[in-house]
Amino acid sequence: MPARPRAVPALTPGVDAPTWPEEFAERYRRAGHWRGETLGGMLRARAAAHPDRIALVDPQPERRSWTYRRLDEAADRLAAGFAGRGIGPGDRVVVQLPNVGEFVEVVFALSRIGALPVFALPAHRDTEIAHFCSLSGAVAYVVPDVHAGFDHRELAERVRRRSPALREVFVAGEPGAHTALADLPRDPAGPLPGPEPHELAFLQLSGGTTGMSKLIPRTHDDYLYSVRGSAGICGVGPRTRFLVVLPAAHNFPMSSPGWLGTLYGGGTVVLCPQPDPATAFALIGQERITMTGLVPPLVALWTDAAARGTGDLGSLELVLVGGAKYGEQAARRLEPALGCRLMQVFGMAEGLVNYTRLDDDPETVVTTQGRPISPDDEVRIVDDDGRDVPEGECGQLLTRGPYTIRGYWRAPEHNAAAFTADGFYRTGDLVRRTPSGHLVVEGRAKDQINRGGEKFAPGEIEDIILAHPAVRDVALVAVPDEYLGERTLAHVILRPDTDPPTPAQIKAFVRERGVAAYKIPDLVRFVDVFPHTGVGKVSRSGLRSAAASREQR
Numbered sequence: 253m254p255a256r257p258r259a260v261p262a263l264t265p266g267v268d269a270p271t272w273p274e275e276f277a278e279r280y281r282r283a284g285h286w287r288g289e290t291l292g293g294m295l296r297a298r299a300a301a302h303p304d305r306i307a308l309v310d311p312q313p314e315r316r317s318w319t320y321r322r323l324d325e326a327a328d329r330l331a332a333g334f335a336g337r338g339i340g341p342g343d344r345v346v347v348q349l350p351n352v353g354e355f356v357e358v359v360f361a362l363s364r365i366g367a368l369p370v371f372a373l374p375a376h377r378d379t380e381i382a383h384f385c386s387l388s389g390a391v392a393y394v395v396p397d398v399h400a401g402f403d404h405r406e407l408a409e410r411v412r413r414r415s416p417a418l419r420e421v422f423v424a425g426e427p428g429a430h431t432a433l434a435d436l437p438r439d440p441a442g443p444l445p446g447p448e449p450h451e452l453a454f455l456q457l458s459g460g461t462t463g464m465s466k467l468i469p470r471t472h473d474d475y476l477y478s479v480r481g482s483a484g485i486c487g488v489g490p491r492t493r494f495l496v497v498l499p500a501a502h503n504f505p506m507s508s509p510g511w512l513g514t515l516y517g518g519g520t521v522v523l524c525p526q527p528d529p530a531t532a533f534a535l536i537g538q539e540r541i542t543m544t545g546l547v548p549p550l551v552a553l554w555t556d557a558a559a560r561g562t563g564d565l566g567s568l569e570l571v572l573v574g575g576a577k578y579g580e581q582a583a584r585r586l587e588p589a590l591g592c593r594l595m596q597v598f599g600m601a602e603g604l605v606n607y608t609r610l611d612d613d614p615e616t617v618v619t620t621q622g623r624p625i626s627p628d629d630e631v632r633i634v635d636d637d638g639r640d641v642p643e644g645e646c647g648q649l650l651t652r653g654p655y656t657i658r659g660y661w662r663a664p665e666h667n668a669a670a671f672t673a674d675g676f677y678r679t680g681d682l683v684r685r686t687p688s689g690h691l692v693v694e695g696r697a698k699d700q701i702n703r704g705g706e707k708f709a710p711g712e713i714e715d716i717i718l719a720h721p722a723v724r725d726v727a728l729v730a731v732p733d734e735y736l737g738e739r740t741l742a743h744v745i746l747r748p749d750t751d752p753p754t755p756a757q758i759k760a761f762v763r764e765r766g767v768a769a770y771k772i773p774d775l776v777r778f779v780d781v782f783p784h785t786g787v788g789k790v791s792r793s794g795l796r797s798a799a800a801s802r803e804q805r
Contacts, residue, residue: 269452269469270659270667273675277450280654283628286473288449291363292327294476294516299324302518305490308511310353311535312525318353323360326437330361331444333436337392337420341366341445344388344455346381348372350399351500351523354424354433356511358394359454363472366447369454370467371501374399375706378410378766379716383464385415387662388455393418394433397425405430449473455661456503456601459700459707467661468601475507476516478605478655481625483513485607486543486570486595492519493567495535495544497527498705503601504574505545514543529554533563540567545597547575547705548582549736555589568592572607574599575705576737577693583618596621598693602677603656604629606691620690621683629653632676633685646684646694650676699792701728704736706770710792713773716765717742717758722750727782727790728773731799741799742773743782752778 272280280286298307303321310316318326339345345362347369349355362369370388372381374396385393393411395404405428408421421430447453449472458466486509488494494514498505500523506512511521522539524532527550535541546554551573558565571590573583574597586594598621599605606622624631633647634640641647652658652675659667670678682694700707710728717726725745730738746752753761755776762772783794 269661270657271450271471272658276654276675280473280477280628283654285477285626285628285654286449287476288473289476290447290449290472291453291476291512292360292444292446295320295324295327295360298515298518302490305518306520307515308353308356309520309522309539310351311522311539312352316353318356323356326357327360327364328440328444329437330357330433331364332438332440334361334367334392335365335444336438337431337436339365339367339392339420341447342452343367343392344370344390345392345394346370346372346384346388346390347394347501348374348376348381348404349394349396349424349501350374351496351525352396352424353523355500355523356521358433363453364444364446366445366451368452371454371456373457373499373501373768375499375768375770377768378407380464380768381407381411382414384457384467385411385418387464387467389417390415391417392420392422394422394424397423397428447472458601458660459702459709464712465708466663466666468657469659469661470657474603474655474657478603478625479507479509479512479516482507482509482605482607483517485509485609485625486513486572487610488513488517488519488543490518491542492517493522493540493542494519495522495524495532495539495541497524497532497544497546497550498575502575504547504597504599504705508545508572508574508597508599508605508607509543510545529557529562533557533565536568537564537566542567543570543572544568545572545574548573548578549704551578551586552582552735555585558589558591565591570595572597576702577621580619594618598622598691600679602679603653604631604651604677604679605655608690612690616686616688616690619692620686621693622691623689624653626653626655629656630676631685631691633683638672644684644686646682648697649679649681649683649691651679652676699729701730701738701740703730703738703740703770703774706768708768708771710740713740713742713762713767713771716762716767717744717773719765720753720758720761722746722753723758725782727792727795729792729795729799731775731796733774739774740771741775741777741795743777743779743795745779745781 299320307320307323308318422433423430424433453472456468514521570593572595596608608617608622632650683691714726724747727743731741733739758776783791
């Protein structure tokens with residue numbers, strides 16, 4: 253299929269994806285933060301510097317490995333294949349692959365032609381994928397054949413019927429009615445039309461606080477600055493062997509320092525197919541892993557398993573913990589249990605990332621969530637009226653800087669609320685700052701739910717439950733959970749004179765609507781009324797407080 257002609261640009265810079273004012277962009281270039289690098293160019297440079305070093309290992313179902321040269325060549329050939337199917341600069345491609353080598357190849361291949369991956373997670377289903385395709389205007393969708401017992405080819409067929417712009421479905425594995433990803437690679441006919449460093453590299457997913465996830469536009473320049481800074485702080489180098497335990501499309505395992513930071517530093521990335529201790533510990537021993545990143549619920553599983561003497565963790569030197577706040581008492585247990593150092597990470601896909609440092613004292617490491625990557629990360633902590641609070645007091649975190657976005661993709665109304673007039677991002681986190689500049693996360697001002705590091709908006713699931721014929725009203729809130737950090741509780745008011753469903757039936761109703769499993773309510777409680785605020789809105793804080801009181805009885 254020849255490349256399609258373009259009568260109009262695929263996207264409008266600054267409109268589809270708000271960007272930094274030129275005075276800020278110039279400041280970041282002068283400071284050396286933005287160095288004119290692209291993702292594809294970064295891989296090319298590493299392949300030239302150490303072509304025969306192992307870059308990537310995929311251990312399942314049989315061990316496959318890529319040298320830097322082989323990964324670079326594979327990206328070129330797959331990029332030529334994508335281009336031959338009409339995918340070009342600015343086109344959006346939803347990528348929903350698990351932790352397999354093809355994921356890394358696809359990301360670099362799309363980068364080589366200036367197309368934009370839209371990163372979906374393996375757990376996403378019909379509702380989310382159709383939304384991502386619609387919002388992004390995606391022309392292609394990349395999936396596995398079957399993952400964790402779920403047939404993504406059937407999902408792709410359903411989504412394709414709902415998405416007029418979606419022309420292509422590429423499958424890693426047996427393609428069924430679609431196109432096999434393995435059939436695409438071809439020798440490039442000439443130089444590939446790579447992107448400019450200031451252009452968009454990909455679209456990530458926000459956790460969302462209202463409705464479905466927003467899309468986060470990241471440029472090559474800004475994202476690679478975050479990657480480079482993270483790799484430096486974490487001490488990534490040629491001997492680093494990083495185990496990607498969390499889904500590789502997540503911002504945390506991608507860039508903190510993640511697989512991109514490891515490749516940037518010339519190390520080796522090992523993909524872990526499942527995060528359970530049995531799988532991960534075996535790979536740590538076999539591949540002599542030195543570094544990995546985990547969310548708090550996984551750390552609890554790992555520390556319990558390690559206490560039972562499971563696995564050889566002798567090579568492990570550093571575990572980064574992020575995605576949700578890591579409590580002090582749990583943090584104190586990590587190093588004795590796993591026999592390695594802890595580094596806390598607090599950040600967001602929208603930008604700002606904080607790390608404790610390798611030279612921080614032990615108390616700072618277990619009691620704070622770190623300090624920013626960059627000297628040009630601007631942090632304000634404000635009260636409800638937007639006034640700066642006294643140093644050391646708790647308030648809402650605002651930030652702007654060289655790798656914090658200036659707006660979400662095609663969301664002007666949301667951007668007006670999420671960003672201040674002078675470009676600070678309203679994170680929704682409640683923090684305080686220590687004299688050393690480290691941040692301590694105290695909670696969130698927003699109603700976003702963070703279940704074990706997976707973030708989503710309650711309104712998305714409330715809308716689904718409201719579709720049940722027996723439901724009159726619903727309010728979904730987070731309640732504390734020792735393992736997950738937060739679990740979800742759906743308060744449901746039923747309609748009179750209907751056949752009342754059970755909690756299990758409400759959960760099944762949500763599951764049948766095709767959403768990710770982590771969004772299905774953990775608990776369902778039937779109530780007669782909701783508490784309300786003085787202006788008549790449902791008081792979510794009142795619901796959370798009532799739930800916490802019941803838990804303590």
